[in-house]
Amino acid sequence: MCLSVSFLGGGSFGTALSVMLGKKGIKVNLWDRKLHIVEDINVKRENIQYLHGVVIPEGVKASSNAEEVIKAGNVLVLSVPSQAVREVCKNFKKFIRKDQIIVNIAKGIEEESTKRLSQVIEEELHDNKVVVLSGPSHAEEVAKDIPTTVVTSSKYMEYAEKIQDLFMTKKFRVYTNEDIVGVEIGGAVKNIIALAAGISDGIGYGDNSKAALMTRGIAEIMRVGEKLGGKRETFTGLTGIGDLIVTCTSMHSRNRRAGILIGQGMPVKEAVEQIGMVVEGIKACNAFYGLKEKLQVQMPITDALYKILFQEKDPKYIVYELMSRDKKSEIY
Numbered sequence: 001m002c003l004s005v006s007f008l009g010g011g012s013f014g015t016a017l018s019v020m021l022g023k024k025g026i027k028v029n030l031w032d033r034k035l036h037i038v039e040d041i042n043v044k045r046e047n048i049q050y051l052h053g054v055v056i057p058e059g060v061k062a063s064s065n066a067e068e069v070i071k072a073g074n075v076l077v078l079s080v081p082s083q084a085v086r087e088v089c090k091n092f093k094k095f096i097r098k099d100q101i102i103v104n105i106a107k108g109i110e111e112e113s114t115k116r117l118s119q120v121i122e123e124e125l126h127d128n129k130v131v132v133l134s135g136p137s138h139a140e141e142v143a144k145d146i147p148t149t150v151v152t153s154s155k156y157m158e159y160a161e162k163i164q165d166l167f168m169t170k171k172f173r174v175y176t177n178e179d180i181v182g183v184e185i186g187g188a189v190k191n192i193i194a195l196a197a198g199i200s201d202g203i204g205y206g207d208n209s210k211a212a213l214m215t216r217g218i219a220e221i222m223r224v225g226e227k228l229g230g231k232r233e234t235f236t237g238l239t240g241i242g243d244l245i246v247t248c249t250s251m252h253s254r255n256r257r258a259g260i261l262i263g264q265g266m267p268v269k270e271a272v273e274q275i276g277m278v279v280e281g282i283k284a285c286n287a288f289y290g291l292k293e294k295l296q297v298q299m300p301i302t303d304a305l306y307k308i309l310f311q312e313k314d315p316k317y318i319v320y321e322l323m324s325r326d327k328k329s330e331i332y
Helices: 012-023 035-044 066-071 082-095 117-124 157-167 180-203 207-227 238-249 254-263 268-275 280-295 300-310 315-323
Strands: 004-008 027-031 060-063 075-078 101-104 130-134 148-154 172-176
Touching: 004 012, 004 066, 012 027, 012 060, 012 157, 027 066, 035 060, 066 082, 075 082, 082 117, 082 280, 101 117, 101 157, 117 130, 117 180, 130 157, 130 180, 130 238, 148 157, 148 180, 148 238, 157 172, 180 207, 180 238, 180 254, 180 280, 180 300, 180 315, 207 238, 207 280, 207 300, 238 254, 254 268, 254 280, 280 300, 300 315
Parallel strands: 004 027, 004 075, 027 060, 075 101, 101 130, 148 172
Antiparallel strands: 130 148
């Protein structure tokens, strides 16, 4: 596939994918509003703030000129936090061509509208085909060519297959999945569970607690995901249990790391500041806490996390409350 790719956002995952494509010989242009990131990439060949220690190929060029970057690409990758997706689309739509494929790599739902991110993009960019790329893929490992598998999905699967071909390497395997609802919901809710798993670690609980959170977490993901139209098979795959495993167990996970700090007693705001990057699980928890009421879906882990994050409840007491609920069958 002979394409040039433009990235909007110079965060860790966008940079990692840029590095990977650059190694394939694909022309990459990356926009970021932070001038020090642009300079570090172009001069030092490194994104020091977000991906320290990774050499960026010469074929990857950075710029603070969004119009220039957008017009240079056949494919446009949105590599900004989930809550910035609408703003970026709205601000830059005047530069975006109808023939450009839009690829979203953020994981979450829009907090206020509770819409999936592909829906948000489609509302702002009516004429463009949207593809989601998701799965268990820490930027730090992707950039170092550690074997990784992800999924592309779209309402227009021929475009998902084009993006599959674009990103596929011998170390980065890309599958397709027609269930875009399941792919997006799995990627959003797993951040909630990972934040809770981090709090468990921070309190000092062990493997039993982590296993319980992850297992009941995937049940929670399935419950809300199926209610929204996702397929159960998707939640047992890469963008469901696969992404859940990697996010709940790795110190690369900003959600888990933030949770550890909160579990150790640090206020939420301070924990986020110490992480230094967006902790998507916080916004996702607030969004799904409201959405589950409309859907009439039980999400006890989300309920518990909401009390800790937004009502300043003591994590140990909330765990006691969670464990003391009425008895029930595991399968229902």
